[in-house]
Amino acid sequence: MDNKEVIISIKDLTKSFGSLSVLKGIDLEVYKGENVAVLGRSGTGKSVLIKIISGLLKPDSGTVKVLGEEVDKISNTALQKLRLKIGFSFQSSALYDSMTVRQNLEFPLVRNRRNLSKQDVSKAIEEVLNDVGLSQTINQMPSELSGGQRKRIGIARTLILKPEIMLYDEPTSGLDPITSIEINNLILQVQKEYNTTSIIITHDLTCAKHTADKVAMLMDGKFLSQGSFKEVFSTDNESVKTFYDYNFINDK
Numbered sequence: 170m171d172n173k174e175v176i177i178s179i180k181d182l183t184k185s186f187g188s189l190s191v192l193k194g195i196d197l198e199v200y201k202g203e204n205v206a207v208l209g210r211s212g213t214g215k216s217v218l219i220k221i222i223s224g225l226l227k228p229d230s231g232t233v234k235v236l237g238e239e240v241d242k243i244s245n246t247a248l249q250k251l252r253l254k255i256g257f258s259f260q261s262s263a264l265y266d267s268m269t270v271r272q273n274l275e276f277p278l279v280r281n282r283r284n285l286s287k288q289d290v291s292k293a294i295e296e297v298l299n300d301v302g303l304s305q306t307i308n309q310m311p312s313e314l315s316g317g318q319r320k321r322i323g324i325a326r327t328l329i330l331k332p333e334i335m336l337y338d339e340p341t342s343g344l345d346p347i348t349s350i351e352i353n354n355l356i357l358q359v360q361k362e363y364n365t366t367s368i369i370i371t372h373d374l375t376c377a378k379h380t381a382d383k384v385a386m387l388m389d390g391k392f393l394s395q396g397s398f399k400e401v402f403s404t405d406n407e408s409v410k411t412f413y414d415y416n417f418i419n420d421k
């Protein structure tokens with residue numbers, strides 16, 4: 170990366186729930202414009218990690234800085250302001266079923282950018298729909314969309330606020346391989362066109378290989394290794410090899 174500005178910096182982060190120690194000393198630096206995939210088996214603490222990054226959960230110890238701010242130390246007002254710079258793509262897409270695609274996209278915009286005219290709102294909706302390749306769905310209901318289309322609209326709903334950071338939670342889960350590839354391509358397109366810095370939580374190795382500049386492998390509460398996809402998986406570590414072998418890998 171040419172630009173080495175650190176956007177997310179995590180040092181010696183720990184988090185337990187009662188006697189369950191989930192994160193046991195995590196270090197991670199995410200640079201501006203980088204896509205980082207956090208890989209790991211179910212229940213290893215990937216969601217806990219992004220909840221801490223976005224200030225939804227407090228760490229037990231360690232430091233977590235996002236865009237220069239220590240998320241667990243700032244005021245609620247500052248946290249709310251910071252959150253507007255962070256976009257979430259949820260596993261479930263989190264669309265409102267009773268609203269059309271247009272209304273789903275309008276909602277966050279009207280709520281968070283109160284000074285926009287009706288024309289500005291319409292323009293923003295049309296632009297973002299075009300960016301995710303779904304202009305034709307503007308008047309449809311979420312129930313009329315495919316799983317892949319719902320994911321795209323979920324991403325569009327986040328992008329409409331022009332976030333600096335994107336957090337993708339299992340972006341390809343529940344999708345067939347071809348639709349997954351389309352979502353992977355969209356993640357790359359968003360990185361380029363919206364200049365986002367992203368963390369992609371996944372156990373889909375094809376997704377990590379396709380989208381990530383850096384991969385971090387979470388195991389037993391620690392990052393076992395970090396680096397390019399090739400570096401992380403060119404290893405003799407049995408746990409990493411097993412993880413690789415048990416997750417479908419499409420080398421194309």
Ligand SMILES: Nc1ncnc2c1ncn2[C@@H]1O[C@H](COP(=O)(O)OP(=O)(O)OP(=O)(O)O)[C@@H](O)[C@H]1O
Pocket residue numbers: 186189191209210211212213214215216217218
């Ligand atoms: N608020 C909470 N209270 C108690 N335990 C929690 C809480 N949140 C998460 N956990 C526990 O922390 C562990 C890690 O959960 P997490 O959701 O981060 O896993 P994950 O790696 O995202 O898994 P998956 O891929 O299945 O989503 C789990 O054992 C979970 O039960």
